[in-house]
Amino acid sequence: MEPAGNIILRCEHLSRSFTTPSGTDYRVLGDVSFDVRENEFLVLFGPGQCGKTTLLNLLAGLDQPTGGFVEMQGEPVHAPSPSRGVVYQTTSLFPWLTVMGNVEFGPASRGIPKAERRKQAQYFIDLVGLKGFEKSYPNQLSGGMQQRAGIARAYCSDPSVLLMDEPFGHLDAQTRYMMEQELERIWRAEKRTVLFVTNNIEEALYLADRIILLTNCPSVICKEYMVNLPRPRNYVDPAFLQLRKEITREMDPTQ
Amino acid sequence: MKRKKYLWLSIVSVLCVLVLWELVTDVLRLMPSYMLPSPLEVCKAFAYKVSGGVNPDGASLWTHIATSLKIALGGYLAGVVIGVPLGIAMAWYKKVDLFVKPLFDLLRPIPPLAWIPLMILWFGIGYGAKVVIIFISSMIACVVNSYAGIKQTRQVHIWVAKTFAATNLQILFRVALPTARPMILTGLKTSLGSAWMALVAAELLASTSGLGYMIQMARQMGRADIIVVGMIVIGLIGAALSSLLDLLTSRIGGKKTKRRG
Numbered sequence: 345m346e347p348a349g350n351i352i353l354r355c356e357h358l359s360r361s362f363t364t365p366s367g368t369d370y371r372v373l374g375d376v377s378f379d380v381r382e383n384e385f386l387v388l389f390g391p392g393q394c395g396k397t398t399l400l401n402l403l404a405g406l407d408q409p410t411g412g413f414v415e416m417q418g419e420p421v422h423a424p425s426p427s428r429g430v431v432y433q434t435t436s437l438f439p440w441l442t443v444m445g446n447v448e449f450g451p452a453s454r455g456i457p458k459a460e461r462r463k464q465a466q467y468f469i470d471l472v473g474l475k476g477f478e479k480s481y482p483n484q485l486s487g488g489m490q491q492r493a494g495i496a497r498a499y500c501s502d503p504s505v506l507l508m509d510e511p512f513g514h515l516d517a518q519t520r521y522m523m524e525q526e527l528e529r530i531w532r533a534e535k536r537t538v539l540f541v542t543n544n545i546e547e548a549l550y551l552a553d554r555i556i557l558l559t560n561c562p563s564v565i566c567k568e569y570m571v572n573l574p575r576p577r578n579y580v581d582p583a584f585l586q587l588r589k590e591i592t593r594e595m596d597p598t599q
Numbered sequence: 600m601k602r603k604k605y606l607w608l609s610i611v612s613v614l615c616v617l618v619l620w621e622l623v624t625d626v627l628r629l630m631p632s633y634m635l636p637s638p639l640e641v642c643k644a645f646a647y648k649v650s651g652g653v654n655p656d657g658a659s660l661w662t663h664i665a666t667s668l669k670i671a672l673g674g675y676l677a678g679v680v681i682g683v684p685l686g687i688a689m690a691w692y693k694k695v696d697l698f699v700k701p702l703f704d705l706l707r708p709i710p711p712l713a714w715i716p717l718m719i720l721w722f723g724i725g726y727g728a729k730v731v732i733i734f735i736s737s738m739i740a741c742v743v744n745s746y747a748g749i750k751q752t753r754q755v756h757i758w759v760a761k762t763f764a765a766t767n768l769q770i771l772f773r774v775a776l777p778t779a780r781p782m783i784l785t786g787l788k789t790s791l792g793s794a795w796m797a798l799v800a801a802e803l804l805a806s807t808s809g810l811g812y813m814i815q816m817a818r819q820m821g822r823a824d825i826i827v828v829g830m831i832v833i834g835l836i837g838a839a840l841s842s843l844l845d846l847l848t849s850r851i852g853g854k855k856t857k858r859r860g
Contacts, residue, residue, distance in 0.1 A: 406758050424761040436755040440777040450763035453773070501763055 349381035352537050357412035360398050372398045374564035387548040388541045390558030396541040400509050404430050429498030433510040435490045437482040443493050444478040450501035468496040488519040508540045524550050550577050636824040644824035656816035666809040674733025675794040682741025690749030691771050711736035711797040715804055724805040736797045737790035744786025748779025784848045791844055795837045
């Protein structure tokens with residue numbers, strides 16, 4: 345089944361190699377091509393260290409591909425842009441700024457007047473459930489709350505696409521479940537196109553409209569799944585478990 | 600608070616030294632007074648110099664302190680004003696780094712005092728020579744610390760700023776400088792300490808006034824009591840400068856220190 349919606353982001357034959365210190369070429373990303381549809385929740389699922397961060401940096405425009413290209417709404421991507429917000433794996437909040445200072449960093453960089461950007465920032469701080477923590481510093485927040493602030497910060501520049509690089513990778517299992525549910529709630533309240541990278545199959549199935557499976561280095565796309573389960577999903581729903589089994593077997597046929 | 604509870608330890612340590620000093624000099628007479636004056640003699644000499652006595656070096660203690668402070672602070676401020684921006688520019692702009700680094704690496708290992716002979720040739724033994732020496736020594740500490748501080752900026756923070764379309768200058772001021780701030784403040788502190796020490800040493804070699812000059816003259820006149828007074832005053836002023844700077848920087852960064860509490 346074809347995913348619905350207009351293509352917003354497109355990768356064509358994207359590859360990225362790095363030169364190792366010994367001078368040989370190390371290919372992290374093989375020939376990767378896929379489209380991202382407007383307002384879909386697309387999960388890139390693959391094993392650890394399979395070049396997912398490399399791929400995300402290419403999409404963000406922070407890195408240039410060795411081959412192929414990235415296009416956003418028909419325009420080639422050469423540099424970072426506020427239209428593509430990024431949420432990182434480790435805490436990437438600025439430790440010298442409060443939650444408010446962090447969230448309004450994007451609009452402030454673009455010279456938006458204080459009153460206006462405060463209003464925007466406050467809206468997203470409330471949305472992610474950090475009301476009352478505006479004046480806290482990142483080191484006063486738990487891991488989950490830090491990632492909430494990171495999500496609010498990415499949202500606050502009003503991006504069309506949100507790129508998320510294993511944002512819950514460092515959280516404990518309980519917090520992780522909670523954050524997955526929270527992210528879905530936030531996403532449903534403020535629909536954006538999300539490209540979410542993870543190595544956790546449950547997380548992928550809980551969040552995704554569509555899952556793209558990546559293999560290990562050099563990573564290439566090996567399969568694609570549509571997830572048509574009703575939201576919010578149930579981790580122990582038989583259909584959920586069935587799909588989980590299928591994908592697990594695909595990644596590891598011995599299972 | 601622990602600190603208050605064990606304050607007596609600090610008091611005892613100072614008292615021990617005083618008692619030992621008194622024993623060695625007045626009580627047991629192990630050291631003759633021209634080598635180590637007793638605490639009482641030092642107190643008398645101190646009172647004499649503080650109240651404006653000009654012997655044996657030709658000026659009161661206050662004149663010497665004023666001379667030393669003027670040179671130390673002048674050279675220090677110039678070192679900070681040039682050194683901090685230079686270190687930041689070197690760390691942030693590759694070309695500045697490539698241009699300045701070789702010169703800097705060559706100049707850095709030269710001890711400040713090794714500049715004295717050349718500076719005396721150029722400026723004589725007045726203010727100029729010593730201001731330049733203090734300037735060099737404090738500038739180097741400021742450059743090294745600011746440079747290291749900026750280099751600590753995390754890649755992911757730069758990425759975040761870039762995805763918000765921040766310009767290179769915005770990233771420098773809003774990401775790299777806040778990261779480097781603690782290191783820059785450390786640089787200000789260490790360079791103030793080394794400025795003070797380098798100054799007194801410079802005054803021992805070339806001057807007509809100042810605390811270093813005062814103890815040098817006292818040695819020539821065989822006045823150990825004045826030497827000890829000078830050393831104690833040098834120590835006190837050094838400590839006072841350092842705590843003054845602590846106070847100033849914590850005032851600037853009040854928000855920072857409070858947040859951990």
